[in-house]
Amino acid sequence: MVRDEISRVISNTAYQAYERKLERSVMSEEVPHHVAIIMDGNRRYARSFGWSVGEGHTRGKEKLEEVMQWCMDLGIRILTVFAFSTENFNRDEDEVEHLMHLFDENFRALGDDERVHRNRIKVKVMGRRDLMSPEVVEAIEYAEERTKDYDEYCYNIAVAYGGREEIVNAVRQIAKKVEEGGIKIDDIDEQLISAHMYTANMPDPDLVLRTSGEVRVSNFLLWQMAYSELYFADVFWPGFRRIDFLRAIRSCQQRRRRYGM
Ligand code: IPE
Numbered sequence: 001m002v003r004d005e006i007s008r009v010i011s012n013t014a015y016q017a018y019e020r021k022l023e024r025s026v027m028s029e030e031v032p033h034h035v036a037i038i039m040d041g042n043r044r045y046a047r048s049f050g051w052s053v054g055e056g057h058t059r060g061k062e063k064l065e066e067v068m069q070w071c072m073d074l075g076i077r078i079l080t081v082f083a084f085s086t087e088n089f090n091r092d093e094d095e096v097e098h099l100m101h102l103f104d105e106n107f108r109a110l111g112d113d114e115r116v117h118r119n120r121i122k123v124k125v126m127g128r129r130d131l132m133s134p135e136v137v138e139a140i141e142y143a144e145e146r147t148k149d150y151d152e153y154c155y156n157i158a159v160a161y162g163g164r165e166e167i168v169n170a171v172r173q174i175a176k177k178v179e180e181g182g183i184k185i186d187d188i189d190e191q192l193i194s195a196h197m198y199t200a201n202m203p204d205p206d207l208v209l210r211t212s213g214e215v216r217v218s219n220f221l222l223w224q225m226a227y228s229e230l231y232f233a234d235v236f237w238p239g240f241r242r243i244d245f246l247r248a249i250r251s252c253q254q255r256r257r258r259y260g261m
């Protein structure tokens with residue numbers, strides 16, 4: 001018993017020392033400006049403990065709050081997360097309902113969150129609002145409206161989002177402007193397309209990271225990730241540790257250095 005306790009203390013101390021060392025290394029270089037995350041593995045995490053799917057999503061939500069704080073601590077100004085895809089609507093009705101309830105609760109709570117106001121975080125939700133319930137849309141509008149004038153940090157949450165759909169949407173808006181004579185076909189360039197994405201006025205992500213060991217981009221930020229570093233972490237999202245996050249950032253910094261950027 002005492003031995004177990006001693007070895008736990010030693011391993012905790014070693015872990016903290018390693019985390020501090022990693023953090024020093026990460027902070028000694030330029031940190032990414034914009035980090036995008038595909039949060040994956042909530043259900044597998046829950047299953048590994050014999051918990052319900054809903055519990056997995058709740059833990060995932062708690063993890064996201066932690067990661068938001070890590071970003072602020074490290075000076076990462078823009079965080080974009082994939083919370084729910086258009087395909088996720090095909091999941092069990094109960095699960096979709098539970099997730100929508102979490103979104104409803106969360107966006108409202110974000111709008112009132114003292115940390116959001118103290119740190120001047122602009123909240124933005126990217127995705128198909130026509131597929132969400134009026135309550136969820138109202139909660140989103142509440143959070144966005146209350147934070148619309150902030151510019152210190154940006155926190156983008158992709159809900160009912162699909163990357164191809166985002167591109168289709170941009171093309172439609174541009175075509176409409178051409179049709180109405182507002183712009184000419186020759187005016188269409190990369191910048192104009194970027195300006196019609198949900199991420200208009202934001203730099204593209206420097207780092208896109210996905211948890212749970214899956215090596216796919218799953219229709220996330222297709223246009224924006226053209227030059228992003230990709231990082232795949234082998235842990236389920238609720239089990240994502242600060243060390244894993246620091247490792248991802250350090251890997252991104254190392255690769256950029258190697259390619260002379
Ligand atoms: C990510 O975890 C959260 C959402 C997509 C809503 P999953 O729910 O995809 O969990 P796994 O990947 O099935 O374990």
Ligand code: MG
Binds near residue numbers: 040041042
């Ligand atoms: Mg998944």
